[in-house]
Amino acid sequence: MKLIFCETNNNEEMKKVALFGMLILIVLNVTAQRWKKNRWELVGGMGTTFFMGDLGGGSGDAKRFLGVADLDMAATRPAFQVGIRYKFVEVLSARANFAYGFISADDRFSGHYGRWLRNLHFRSQIFEMSTVAELYFIKEKIGSRYAISSGGLRNMISAYMFVGAGFFFYEPQAFSDLQDKWVNLRQLNTEGQGIVEGLEPYSPYGFAFPLGVGVKYNLLKNFAINVEMGLRYTNTDYIDDVSDKYFNYKDYIIENSGKLTNEQLNLYTAASEFTDRHKPYDFENGITTPYKTGKPYRGSPLFNDAYIFTMVSVVYKLKTSRSGLPKFE
Numbered sequence: 001m002k003l004i005f006c007e008t009n010n011n012e013e014m015k016k017v018a019l020f021g022m023l024i025l026i027v028l029n030v031t032a033q034r035w036k037k038n039r040w041e042l043v044g045g046m047g048t049t050f051f052m053g054d055l056g057g058g059s060g061d062a063k064r065f066l067g068v069a070d071l072d073m074a075a076t077r078p079a080f081q082v083g084i085r086y087k088f089v090e091v092l093s094a095r096a097n098f099a100y101g102f103i104s105a106d107d108r109f110s111g112h113y114g115r116w117l118r119n120l121h122f123r124s125q126i127f128e129m130s131t132v133a134e135l136y137f138i139k140e141k142i143g144s145r146y147a148i149s150s151g152g153l154r155n156m157i158s159a160y161m162f163v164g165a166g167f168f169f170y171e172p173q174a175f176s177d178l179q180d181k182w183v184n185l186r187q188l189n190t191e192g193q194g195i196v197e198g199l200e201p202y203s204p205y206g207f208a209f210p211l212g213v214g215v216k217y218n219l220l221k222n223f224a225i226n227v228e229m230g231l232r233y234t235n236t237d238y239i240d241d242v243s244d245k246y247f248n249y250k251d252y253i254i255e256n257s258g259k260l261t262n263e264q265l266n267l268y269t270a271a272s273e274f275t276d277r278h279k280p281y282d283f284e285n286g287i288t289t290p291y292k293t294g295k296p297y298r299g300s301p302l303f304n305d306a307y308i309f310t311m312v313s314v315v316y317k318l319k320t321s322r323s324g325l326p327k328f329e
Contacts, residue, residue: 036087036320037319037320038087038222038317038318038319038320039086039087039320040084040085040086040087040317040318040320041084041085041086041224041315041316041317041318042082042083042084042085042315042316042318043081043082043083043084043085043095043097043226043313043314043315044081044082044083044313044314045080045081045226045311045312045313045314046078046079046080046081046311046312046313047078047079047080047081047309047310047311047312048076048077048078048079048309048310049076049077049078049079049101049102049103049126049307049308049309049310050075050076050103050307050308050310051075051103051104051105051239051240051305051306051307051308052305052306052307052308053105053237053239053240053242053299053305053306054237054240054242054243054298054299054300054305055105055106055107055115055120055121055122055240055242055299056075056104056105056106056107056109056110056115056121057105057110057112057115074106074109075103075104075105075106075109077101077102077103077104078101078102079099079100079101079102079126079309079310079311080099080100080101081097081098081099081100081309081311081313082097082098083095083096083097083098084096085134085315090136090139090140091135091136091139092133092134092135092136093133093134093136093160094131094132094133094134095131095132095134095162095164096130096131097128097129097130097131097132097166098127098128098129099126099127099128099130099309099311100125100126100127100128101125101126101128101307101309102123102124102125102126103123103124103126103170103239103307104121104122104123104124105121105122105240106121106122107119107120107121108121116279117278117279118277118278118298119277119278119279120174120240120242120274120277120298121174121175122172122173122174122185122240122241122242123172123173123174123182124170124171124172124173124239124240125169125170125171126168126169126170126307127168127169127170128166128167128168128208128232129166129167129168130164130165130166130167130208130210131164131165131166132162132163132164132210132230133162133163133164134160134161134162134214135160135161135162136158136159136160137159137160137161138157138158138159138160139158140158140216140218141156141158141218156217156218156219157215157216157217157218158215158216158218159213159214159215159216160213160214160216161212161213161214162210162211162212162213162214162228162230163209163210163211164209164210164211165207165208165209165210166207166208166209166210167205167206167207167208168205168206168207168208168232168234169204169205170204170206170239171184171186171204172184172185172186172238172239172240172241173185174241174274176270176273176274177273178273183270183274185241185274186201186202186204186238186241187267188267188270188271188274189201189271190241190247190271190274190275191242191243191244191245191246191247191275191298192247192249192252195247195252196247199244202236202238203236206234206235206236206239207234207235208232208233208234209232209233209234210230210231210232211230211231211232211233212228212229212230212231213228213229213230214226214227214228214229214230215227215228216315221317222316222317223314223315223316223317224314224315224317225312225313225314225315226311226312226313226314226315227311227312227313228309228310228311228313229308229309229310229311230308230309230310230311231306231307231308232306232307232308232309233304233306234304234305234306234307235304236304236305237299237301237303237304237305238305239305239307240299240305241274242298242299243298243299243300243301244297244298244299244300244301245297245298246275246276246297246298247275248275248276249268249269249271249272249275250272252268253265253268253269253272276298
């Protein structure tokens with residue numbers, strides 16, 4: 001009888017342990033799937049832009065792609081963005097984004113003597129539509145605690161890297177001393193586009209390829225703060241209206257005197273103000289062109305232009321309906 005009683009008691013204990021283990025697994029599974037309730041997020045914020053092209057820059061030689069040391073901090077301009085994010089799985093999201101910003105660069109602020117001599121400048125608006133994929137290397141933790149406490153700040157922070165593609169619109173301008181206003185440069189063909197054989201006018205539309213990192217902090221149940229920095233490498237070298245060689249419109253007008261229409265004459269005369277604005281040459285220091293190499297180039301066609309968006313955004317987490325569509329709580 002005593003043996004039977006012991007076996008019965010052991011069986012009951014094993015059942016309790018198994019039941020307790022099942023409860024733990026259920027709780028863990030529910031917790032792990034909690035992110036599915038908020039697959040959709042609205043994103044909106046503002047920040048700054050930095051331009052990386054032929055104009056402006058730091059005191060050293062031009063550095064492309066991730067040449068942060070060549071950034072012209074004086075040319076920092078504001079930017080704004082709105083977007084919507086969707087989580088495919090816990091560590092992978094996609095975001096559709098619209099960004100609007102201003103970019104500029106000015107050789108006057110460059111510490112590089114050759115660029116300072118070149119004396120060109122520009123500004124432009126940027127309208128960008130893009131889609132990016134976000135891969136979280138610090139997974140977002142979903143929980144009921146959103147206040148800073150012991151370990152709370154660390155638990156509420158997630159981080160990701162992103163890459164994507166998009167398109168954008170730009171329209172470079174420069175200030176005309178003769179007209180006392182900002183003038184669109186693309187229509188002026190400042191490097192002889194349409195005249196020089198094989199050189200066609202450039203398009204105001206381009207493709208951008210965002211690449212960067214972001215950090216998210218879950219502030220409240222449905223709200224988070226998102227800080228993000230992303231480089232946009234593009235398929236054009238004309239965001240600043242500068243790519244290759246100088247074109248001498250003044251000589252061209254003289255050489256073709258009597259052959260040009262009034263419209264062409266007015267256009268080429270206006271273009272001559274912006275084609276070559278370099279300061280007097282410094283023969284004493286051996287500098288006879290804006291570049292120490294002596295090449296008669298306005299810029300370098302070897303690399304395309306790029307720009308950087310640094311954004312601070314507010315994130316609102318939408319509840320996911322049974323159909324999988326977003327809805328406000």
